[in-house]
Each structure stands twice: as C-alpha cells, then as structure tokens.
Amino acid sequence: MARCFRTGGLAAPNKGAFYRSREEGLVIKEPGGRLRVGLIWPGPYETGMASLGFLAVYALLNNNPKVAAERFFQPKPGEKVLSIETQSPLGAFDLLGASLTLENDYWIFLEILAVGRINPERAARLKDPLVFAGGVGVWANPWPIVPFADLILAGEAEEQWPIILSHYLDPYFSQETKESQLKILEAKVPGALAPGLWPNEVLQGLVPLAKPVRPAILGWPPNDNLPAVSPILTPHTEFGYRRLVEISRGCPHGCRFCLAGVLYRPSRPWPLASVLKALGFAGSPTGDPTGTSTQTNREPVGLVSPAVADHPEIESILESLLAAGREVSVSSLRLSALTQSLAQRLMAGGAKGLAVAPEAGTARLRAVINKALTEGEILEACGFLASAGIRRLKLYFMLGLPLETDEDLLGVALLAGKIRQNLKAGSFAPRLVVSAANFCPKPQTPFEGVGLLTEAELYRKGELLKKNLTKVGGIEVRLDPPIWSLVQSLLARGGHQSGDLVRSLREFQGRVRPALKKYLALTGVKAGKNTLPPVLTEPWPEDKYKPWRIIDVAAGADFLAQEERLAKEARMSPPCPTSGFCGRCEACATRRNKDTQS
Numbered sequence: 001m002a003r004c005f006r007t008g009g010l011a012a013p014n015k016g017a018f019y020r021s022r023e024e025g026l027v028i029k030e031p032g033g034r035l036r037v038g039l040i041w042p043g044p045y046e047t048g049m050a051s052l053g054f055l056a057v058y059a060l061l062n063n064n065p066k067v068a069a070e071r072f073f074q075p076k077p078g079e080k081v082l083s084i085e086t087q088s089p090l091g092a093f094d095l096l097g098a099s100l101t102l103e104n105d106y107w108i109f110l111e112i113l114a115v116g117r118i119n120p121e122r123a124a125r126l127k128d129p130l131v132f133a134g135g136v137g138v139w140a141n142p143w144p145i146v147p148f149a150d151l152i153l154a155g156e157a158e159e160q161w162p163i164i165l166s167h168y169l170d171p172y173f174s175q176e177t178k179e180s181q182l183k184i185l186e187a188k189v190p191g192a193l194a195p196g197l198w199p200n201e202v203l204q205g206l207v208p209l210a211k212p213v214r215p216a217i218l219g220w221p222p223n224d225n226l227p228a229v230s231p232i233l234t235p236h237t238e239f240g241y242r243r244l245v246e247i248s249r250g251c252p253h254g255c256r257f258c259l260a261g262v263l264y265r266p267s268r269p270w271p272l273a274s275v276l277k278a279l280g281f282a283g284s285p286t287g288d289p290t291g292t293s294t295q296t297n298r299e300p301v302g303l304v305s306p307a308v309a310d311h312p313e314i315e316s317i318l319e320s321l322l323a324a325g326r327e328v329s330v331s332s333l334r335l336s337a338l339t340q341s342l343a344q345r346l347m348a349g350g351a352k353g354l355a356v357a358p359e360a361g362t363a364r365l366r367a368v369i370n371k372a373l374t375e376g377e378i379l380e381a382c383g384f385l386a387s388a389g390i391r392r393l394k395l396y397f398m399l400g401l402p403l404e405t406d407e408d409l410l411g412v413a414l415l416a417g418k419i420r421q422n423l424k425a426g427s428f429a430p431r432l433v434v435s436a437a438n439f440c441p442k443p444q445t446p447f448e449g450v451g452l453l454t455e456a457e458l459y460r461k462g463e464l465l466k467k468n469l470t471k472v473g474g475i476e477v478r479l480d481p482p483i484w485s486l487v488q489s490l491l492a493r494g495g496h497q498s499g500d501l502v503r504s505l506r507e508f509q510g511r512v513r514p515a516l517k518k519y520l521a522l523t524g525v526k527a528g529k530n531t532l533p534p535v536l537t538e539p540w541p542e543d544k545y546k547p548w549r550i551i552d553v554a555a556g557a558d559f560l561a562q563e564e565r566l567a568k569e570a571r572m573s574p575p576c577p578t579s580g581f582c583g584r585c586e587a588c589a590t591r592r593n594k595d596t597q598s
Contacts (some may be wrong), residue, residue, distance in 0.1 A: 068085075096130070142551065153403065230243055262560070379418055433478065
C-alpha cells in the first residue's frame with residue numbers, strides 16, 4: 001500500500017488539493033483573459049511558504065486583477081510539476097519567475113524546469129514561456145544562472161514587477177518577438193539583465209559587460225506601499241498559522257561577511273503605522289498603538305527583519321500586538337539591542353525560543369567582522385532572556401572566518417559555557433543549541449576576496465570546536481558539512497563557467513563530491529587531497545577581474561575596499577543610520593535621488 005504524503009511517503013496523487021485544503025486566505029483566479037505567471041520556489045512547499053519574499057511577490061502580482069499568479073515547488077521523486085492553485089503545468093503560463101536565494105537553489109531550479117518539460121537551457125528554448133530569475137543569490141552574482149534564465153532581476157521586486165506587468169498587459173507587447181520583448185524589458189526595468197542579448201565574448205568571459213547593472217532599489221519612504229505580509233497561512237511550515245510581516249528592510253550593522261548588510265543598504269525601518277495597517281489594525285491615521293485589530297481570530301504574528309530589535313519603534317509594535325491579544329515571534333534578535341523589557345514582551349507574546357548570533361567567540365574576531373558586541377552585552381542579554389523564561393536559545397557562530405585562530409574557536413566554547421550558566425539562573429532549564437556555519441566568501445561584501453579554506457582545514461576546525469563544546473556539556477552542536485561550503489563558495493564567486501557546476505549538481509542530484517570533481521575536470525583544474533587546488537585557496541588577486549562586478553551594488557566598491565582594510569586592522573565601523581544620510585557609502589545618495597524623484 002502506498003504511504004500517505006503527510007508522512008513523507010511516496011504517494012501524492014494530488015499534492016495541490018492536499019495543501020489547498022489547509023490554506024487560509026487562498027484566492028484562485030480563473031485564468032481566462034488574465035496574464036498567467038508561474039512562480040517557482042526551488043525547494044519543498046514547507047520552505048517556500050515560510051519565505052516572506054517569495055510570498056510578497058506572489059501577493060504583489062495577484063493584487064492586479066488582470067494577473068493570475070500560481071505557485072510551483074520542488075516535486076518529490078516521481079511527481080509531476082503542477083501549480084498548487086489549478087494543477088496547471090509550467091507550459092500553460094505566459095511567463096515563469098524563480099526566486100533564488102541560496103546557491104543550492106540553482107540546480108533545483110533547473111530540475112523543476114526539466115521535470116516540468118521546460119528546457120533548462122536558455123538557448124534551446126523556442127516556444128516555451130520566458131523564464132525570469134531573481135533573489136539575493138543572483139542579485140549578488142548572476143553568472144551561475146546566466147545560461148538558464150531569459151531575464152535576471154537584480155534588486156527589490158517592488159520596483160521591477162509593476163513595470164514588467166505594465167508591458168505584458170500592453171496588447172502590443174505580446175506581438176513582439178521574444179528578442180524584442182527582452183530588449184524592451186532590459187532597457188525599461190531597473191536591475192534587469194538579458195544574457196541572451198549579450199555578445200559571445202561577454203558570455204565566454206573574454207571581455208566584461210560594457211556597463212555594470214545597478215540593482216533596483218525601493219524608494220524611501222515608499223509612498224503608499226505597505227510592508228510585506230504573508231497572504232496565505234498554512235500549518236505546513238515551521239511558523240504554522242502565523243502571519244509574517246516585514247518590519248524593516250536591510251540591516252544597519254554591516255557585518256562584513258553578510259550580504260543583507262550590503263545589498264539592502266540603507267537600513268529602512270517601516271513606520272509603526274504602516275506595520276499595524278498591514279496587519280489589519282484600525283485606529284488613528286497615525287497608527288496610534290491604542291488602535292484595535294480588525295482581525296477577530298487573534299492570529300499569531302511573526303516579525304521579519306535582519307535586525308528586529310533595532311527597529312526604533314519595536315517596543316510600540318510589541319505593545320500594540322500584545323494589547324490586541326496576538327502572539328508574537330521574531331526571525332532573529334541582536335543581543336546588544338535586547339533589554340529586560342523587550343525580553344519580557346517577547347516571552348509574553350508566546351515566544352518559546354529565540355535565535356541570536358554572537359558569530360565569533362572573541363572580541364578581537366568580532367571586531368574583524370564588525371560585530372559590535374561585547375561579552376558583557378552578550379551575557380547580560382542572555383540573562384534577560386533567562387529571567388523572562390526562555391525555553392530554547394540558538395546561538396549562531398561562523399567557522400573559518402578571516403583572521404580566525406584556534407584561540408577564537410576555544411573562545412566560542414568559553415562564551416557558550418558562560419551563556420549556559422546564565423540561562424541556568426532562570427526559572428527553567430532552557431535548551432541551548434550552538435550552530436556553526438562554515439564561512440563562505442560572498443560577492444559584494446568586504447570579504448569577497450578571501451581565499452577558501454580546504455575541506456581538511458574546515459573539518460579540523462569543526463572537530464576542535466565540537467570537542468571543546470562537548471567539554472562544556474549540555475549543549476547541542478550543529479556543524480555544516482565542509483564539502484558543501486566549498487561548492488557554495490565556488491558558485492557564489494563563479495564566473496562564466498559556473499553554469500557548468502550547476503549542471504553538474506543537477507546531474508548528480510545535489511551530491512556535491514562527484515559534481516565538484518566533474519566541474520573541476522571540465523575547467524582543467526586538478527584537485528589535490530584536500531579537494532581544492534592552491535589557486536582557489538589563495539586570496540583573490542588584486543589585478544584579477546571580479547566577474548560579479550557585472551552588478552554595481554548601491555554601496556559601491558570603494559566602501560567594500562574601505563571595510564576590508566578596517567577588517568585587517570580589527571577596527572569596527574559605525575552602523576548605518578535609520579534616518580538621514582551618513583555618506584559612508586553610495587547607497588544613501590541612491591535613496592536621496594529616489595526621494596527627490598518621488
């Protein structure tokens with residue numbers, strides 16, 4: 001007998017019907033006479049429905065009565081690729097759009113296209129719908145997806161999709177050839193790249209693109225726009241029936257390994273009134289916290305931001321939600337911004353656990369990465385959480401950071417031990433989890449030129465960390481596999497040949513070791529015992545062109561170089577202001593221009 005899909009078995013004859021029956025807020029449109037857009041999430045339903053960015057684009061499209069957007073997710077082996085809403089195939093849509101956040105998404109994206117009978121290779125597609133790709137991954141470096149996407153979108157979707165729709169809804173646009181449509185979109189949509197129009201010399205990596213592309217940036221303040229809110233609720237995510245809402249965009253702190261602190265500059269908190277309005281509150285026009293919620297079911301709320309506690313009105317947001325009887329959870333929390341009052345409000349809002357990120361075990365290494373946290377601040381904040389009754393605390397650290405020593409790794413164990421002692425002083429004995437992700441140099445960040453560590457060195461560091469955390473006792477330890485981190489780094493900074501690595505990963509269904517071996521053989525690079533040759537473990541040469549400079553990020557290359565110099569000196573830089581213009585990077589000037597134009 002076939003096993004039930006709910007338990008992860010093999011039989012799922014009607015996956016769309018299964019999920020639809022449990023969704024709240026779903027509206028299915030009749031496709032006739034509407035522009036049909038298929039949105040692809042390169043992963044299972046459970047992760048896609050937890051992505052506010054993916055859901056925000058879905059809502060943006062369906063808010064237009066002339067558009068019918070439907071969702072596609074990674075199928076299980078043997079399943080067909082059909083939309084959740086109407087069980088339609090990919091080929092039934094006018095255009096397809098994929099949200100690609102992580103490097104592992106790329107090969108899954110190709111697999112979804114292939115299983116859905118759309119040729120993954122851009123050059124081989126004739127009558128198929130145009131395929132668009134956006135998301136943080138391709139925003140930072142489009143090259144790994146260049147052979148597969150007709151249009152690549154770098155930047156914030158709110159500035160791009162309304163323009164795309166305006167063209168597609170023009171009856172004359174549909175009469176144009178695909179090449180003409182792409183020329184129009186590349187010229188009119190900010191942050192758009194149409195690689196099929198590029199000269200062969202560019203595609204082969206012989207010459208750079210004539211002019212780098214500046215990503216689309218949402219103007220601020222965003223006129224009548226409201227923060228993104230999840231339009232559909234489902235129990236089949238880690239959040240359950242919880243309404244997610246974005247409370248700020250970007251992070252003010254600029255950790256030097258992090259993409260969010262660069263791509264989304266400047267930091268932009270949504271006003272209290274906008275957050276409450278997006279969640280269905282009625283009250284004074286200014287969003288006075290004394291307003292009441294129009295939601296009668298008291299649905300729980302999840303606050304989404306790279307830096308929730310840094311929102312200048314976070315206390316008022318929590319006060320309003322708790323007064324309306326809403327449970328509240330947060331996506332992440334910066335320890336230096338945590339107060340006793342904020343900790344108590346979060347626990348009162350129903351939060352059982354939180355995730356925080358000290359990132360490094362010593363003050364010196366935190367200065368290198370620009371993580372402005374003292375040990376005292378970390379321990380004090382954990383004390384606040386303990387006294388507020390936290391049940392589970394997850395600590396994020398990075399392994400293999402630039403200038404890291406074994407002493408820094410020992411510092412992680414010492415810090416975790418002190419945090420554990422602080423938590424024991426609370427009313428409960430909370431569960432403590434230490435998660436150490438391997439550092440991967442990301443393009444468009446101050447650490448973009450750092451050489452890769454070998455698999456053997458990453459493994460050694462991980463074992464050293466685990467051994468010392470085990471000595472502390474009472475701590476669950478989670479480490480990333482080193483081999484995948486190397487592949488992730490190669491894709492993150494890949495050039496014109498990186499599409500071959502994506503193809504190889506798809507061929508081996510995500511098994512990284514054989515995929516990496518084949519890719520290195522294709523590129524003529526011989527790997528040694530430690531997987532990677534010296535040419536990949538050395539810093540990026542200063543005179544070598546960085547292929548990801550095809551994207552001209554808003555912060556500017558000079559800012560990245562300045563931050564790199566400060567890192568080598570273990571010096572920190574100030575955070576991005578939540579208002580005004582500090583002038584440290586070019587992003588503020590970009591925002592000022594947008595405001596002036598509006």
